[in-house]
Amino acid sequence: MIVLLMAFLVSFLATLGVIRWHRFHGHLSVDDDFSGVQKFHRHSVSRVGGVGVALGLVAAALVLWLDGRGIAREFALLLAAGVPAFAGGLAEDMTKRVGVGARLALTMGAAALGFWLLGAALTRVDVPLVDDLLRYGPVALAVTVVAVGGVANAINIIDGFNGLAGMVGVMILSALGYVAYVLGDHLLWNVCIASVGALLGFFLWNYPRGLIFLGDGGAYLVGFLIGEVSVLLVGRHPEVSAWFPMLLVVYPVFETVFSIYRRKVVRDTSPGLPDALHLHTLVFRRIVRWAGGREAEALVRRNSATSPYLWLLCSASVIPAVLFWRHTYVLMGFTLGFAVLYVWLYRRIVRFRTPGVLRRG
Template identity: 60%
Template sequence: MLPRLGVPGVDALLALWPLLAWAVTLVAVAGVANAVNIIDGFNGLAAATSMLMFAAFGYVAWALGDAFIVQVCLAMIGALAGFFVWNYPRGLIFLGDGGAYLVGFLLAEVAVLLVVRHPQLSPWFCLLVCAYPITETLFSIYRRWRHACHPGMPDRLHLHSLICRRVLRGASRTPETKIRRNSATSPYLWGLTGVAVLPAVLAWRQPWAMVLGVAGFVAVYVALYCAIVRMRTPSWLRRRLA
């Protein structure tokens, strides 16, 4: 279970009430598993972003001398890389709910193990590494609440859906052009994932940098989402497909 969250006061409560710590851990693991399933909407999206996150966890585990977690991360990167070859760009196979939930569950468990096994590591590092799928999920819940919809109702207003429809220009009337549009969407989100993963890897020893990194990523995500919704996407992000 998670012994701490890096939040003053909350950590004291977790130490005082083990049942609360168990409940927080269950919510965190289930939340990350569901978050990875939510971003599994386009060819190569969930697989590549998960590889980036496992790579970040594996690197820090290596720096901390945790061989077990390094092995788990390398195994997951290898499995996802083998899947990625067939999934991107043409979508010959798919993760499906079972695959996405499994990847998300293992990602969450690796994060929990890092926090439990290494007291010197800030939990905010794990939050920053997984910032993209977590932010996507929480923002989706907020968005649906604002529109008086059930949080579990599906929609086409996820960031990856908006990028596909509004940032990528050009016709998508034939199966071939639809596949091209689908595969062209994912690199945008790989880059967004890097906005969180890169600073997490570079400054993982500094808890304050992790907190700032999470706040900065959320700001970037919301700004990008609002710009696309308002049809004000920066020109350097727009791409026309032939």
Template identity: 50%
Template sequence: MTGLLAAFFSSFIATLLIIRFQHLHNHISADSDLSGPQKFHKISVPRIGGISIAAGIFTATLFRLQSNPGASLEATLLVCAIPTFAIGLTEDLTKRVGVKSRLLFTAIGAAMAAIYLGAKITRLDIPGVDYLIALPGVGLILTIFAVTGLANAYNIIDGFNGLSSMVGIITLMGLTYVSYTVGDPLMMYLSLVMAASILGFFLWNYPRGLIFLGDGGAYLIGFWISIVTVLLVARHHNISPWFALLINAYPILETLFTIYRRKIHQGINPGLPDGIHFHTLIFRRILNPICNTQKGDIFTANAKTSPYLWVLTAMAIVPAILYWNSTYILITCSIIFTVNYVWLYKKIVTFKTPDWMHPY
């Protein structure tokens, strides 16, 4: 409990200080580009919220080592996360780091976690495929690809106040529940300490957007969640590997659909930003026309967008934590979630949004 409180208050206070003294660092830390396809804020805002989350897990790790000097896994995971966080923060400060560089450094962190923590995908519970994964190096490559992809996915969904951070918290709560169910207090701790760190940031980010997560924060959250997920499945063979897929279904599916939309449908570079993500469509087609006329409401169209995606996230996480040990049910739920995602996206993009999605 001490570690969790330390994580929360360290993150909360660090965020407060960043906001309070932003006039000293806005020239390098602020997101001043207000014209991009994924830009919906109206004033320059610090985008270094990842520092707060990093401060939270760092402080919690120090407390953990002080009370339990043998807590090497926690400290090692923190070290493995450094390349991912560092390259993301560098982008936040310089605005000059490309997607390939961010993915490369994240892949380095994933390889470190696989080698030093045993965070490696070893099975998918699919006959024949598991044999291939068991071949030397295949599991390591698959793990690096999966961890790097999920870390990038959290950056992709980081488009509105509270979206990526609360999706992370909800997912971590799901991981905590399953960790408790299988009797793994260490995975519970790793999940809760990150959730507490995110919460310290979230209270300043939502609903008013006083600070942004930034690439450093988004990549750090995605990396941490992916490693904890892989570790949990690797440590407990009664947990289906499809649990790892379904509990992270929303960011994974958003990333895959974005790649398909850009590369196959539009024929452009998948790394380029665009303005037709699921969350962007909800903002532009459903909420912005209604909320744009409301004055003095802190819950603007920006803030009202995120709860839609929180609910969508829960639609995948609830069956994941209920049927964590049943591969066939998890595969079925994954298919159902994917079909519903594509159906909703098509409805919104063709101006046929279901009535129940309109707030009024």
């Protein structure tokens, strides 16, 4: 528990420092562009919340090393492997000039480092024929880097409202940590609780007031850790269904896949072109209807009121994943069910037939 507490405390204080000393770095780190289709704030806000999360994880690694834990080296190697993913995102936060392709390539490079340093390889997906192909090292490496890079990019895509990506990350990592604890995997258990602690230290400053944003650096780091822990958990424990982590991450991943389909097939535009048609954006615009007070304050309240709806949606995959983490066919069914639920909700919201239970006055 000391790992979780130290990660939380360092992240909390470091994030406070970033906010407090914003005048020293604000010319580089703040998001003061309010004109974009995905902008839902009206004050300059720092985008480098990932720095606090990263420092919290480093503090956890130091605790493990000072305590003489045998897992300290592997923990440190995992963090080292994640440096390219974090650095690419942080560079975008500071310069606004690092494209999504470069960030994705760096994250895939981080996954390749994890493959080399820790043997983190996706060797099965519990699908016949596909598993046969994954027995070949080059195929396993290629699938691993694509999968980890895709999960990291998916976490970044849902990072659109106060508390959304942060709490989704907490939920997913808590579920992974629970199963790792049940299986006695001390490395992965400690990685998960340290990540949860670091995220919560940031979360208290991000939600509900939006005093700081997670940023691309934080989103890619969290996504990388989720992807790597998932790969390692399935690889180290044959009793864990490969569909357990797949169901855990189905919300951000399906959001990404659906966005690509919507932009490329339906609208015939570039998949990388930002738009205001993500599910979380539609929830903000068509379900959450808080008003009153000054415009900027009302916008902050509506921004923060959006995330709980998506937390609830995410729980629809996380809860069954935790309950049935050994049972492949049950997990497959829930994954398909979630996809159907997502599309149904999306269509209802787009057509202004929001389910009554979700409406707010």
